[in-house]
Amino acid sequence: MGKSFLENTFKAELGKGNKLFIPYVMAGDGGIETLITTLKMLEERGATAIEVGIPFSDPVADGPTIQEAGKRALENGTTLQKVFEVLKESRKEIGIPLVFMTYINPIYKYGVERFFLDCENAGVDGVIIPDLPLEHHDLVREPSQENGIAIIQLATLTSPLERIQELASVTEGFLYAVTINGITGSREGFGNTISAHLNKLKENSQVPVLAGFGISTPDHVRTMSKYCDGVVVGSKIIDLIQHESFDEIKELINASKAKALNL
Numbered sequence: 001m002g003k004s005f006l007e008n009t010f011k012a013e014l015g016k017g018n019k020l021f022i023p024y025v026m027a028g029d030g031g032i033e034t035l036i037t038t039l040k041m042l043e044e045r046g047a048t049a050i051e052v053g054i055p056f057s058d059p060v061a062d063g064p065t066i067q068e069a070g071k072r073a074l075e076n077g078t079t080l081q082k083v084f085e086v087l088k089e090s091r092k093e094i095g096i097p098l099v100f101m102t103y104i105n106p107i108y109k110y111g112v113e114r115f116f117l118d119c120e121n122a123g124v125d126g127v128i129i130p131d132l133p134l135e136h137h138d139l140v141r142e143p144s145q146e147n148g149i150a151i152i153q154l155a156t157l158t159s160p161l162e163r164i165q166e167l168a169s170v171t172e173g174f175l176y177a178v179t180i181n182g183i184t185g186s187r188e189g190f191g192n193t194i195s196a197h198l199n200k201l202k203e204n205s206q207v208p209v210l211a212g213f214g215i216s217t218p219d220h221v222r223t224m225s226k227y228c229d230g231v232v233v234g235s236k237i238i239d240l241i242q243h244e245s246f247d248e249i250k251e252l253i254n255a256s257k258a259k260a261l262n263l
Contacts, residue, residue, distance in 0.1 A: 002148030006049065006097045006125040006173040010208050010229070013048050017258035020174075020210055020230025021221070023237040023249070024051040024101065026069035028078025030241075035083070036090045041246060042237075043096050046253040050094075051128070051232060054080055054102035065235035080110050084122045091123035099126040099152065099173070104139070116143040126150035126173045134166060154178055157197055161204075168205040175205045177228060180214045198227035218255035225261055 010020055023042050027035055035052075042050055053066065055073035062070065080102075087098070100119065107115045107129065119127065127149055132139065134153065144151050150173035155164050157178065168175055179194055194211075201209045211224040212232030224231050233252060240249050254260055 001123045003150040019225040019256040020048045021253045021256040022232045024234030026053040027083045028073030029069040045250040049097035051099045069238050084118045087122035097125040101128045104132045113143045116147040119149045120147035128152045174208045177211045179211045195227045221255035
């Protein structure tokens with residue numbers, strides 16, 4: 001488990017000619033007791049890894065769908081402690097990497113060292129902290145390294161080349177390419193500069209580059225996958241889980257496979 005599990009899983013999948021597909025779920029949406037069932041469902045449908053959101057009252061990067069999922073999870077009494085407890089008990093039932101998406105406030109309140117120790121004990125392989133600037137990375141560097149947890153950096157459309165190179169030099173597991181200016185949520189399309197942006201990230205990154213924010217259709221998945229190593233899909237996955245549209249989830253994931261990409 002940990003950073004090496006994330007890296008080796010990605011290497012194996014890319015080696016088969018597939019692109020990477022990471023669906024996002026909000027822990028505790030539908031009740032914390034549904035988390036393992038949901039993770040298993042996504043693994044069975046072909047997810048490479050799963051991003052698990054930790055509900056938080058002030059989610060600055062999240063659009064309406066994920067905000068509402070977070071509210072439902074908080075109303076269900078979901079806490080970081082409970083997420084760790086469920087994973088510690090049942091993580092062995094999931095055979096693919098898990099990445100937390102959380103903000104720095106819950107980590108800080110929980111205790112930074114305790115958080116990363118519990119990540120290791122619960123089988124969490126990486127963490128995305130969208131509101132932690134690179135300049136404050138020292139807050140998490142040592143405990144994350146001690147426990148073998150990947151810290152994944154985000155590069156935005158407005159990141160200049162020098163910033164991209166900085167982010168690419170320290171990111172672990174993968175580099176998260178934000179494909180829109182704004183918050184998460186489904187979009188009709190993407191700007192004309194997206195291919196150049198993704199190519200630039202690929203040129204400067206030693207780890208896989210995954211595109212995320214706004215990706216919601218099989219066509220989006222195929223298009224983005226031409227320019228990078230795969231995608232992260234959040235709001236659309238939450239919508240489809242809400243409506244129990246599991247076949248549509250499989251269609252989205254299948255769009256990242258070699259056969260669908262004509263590779």
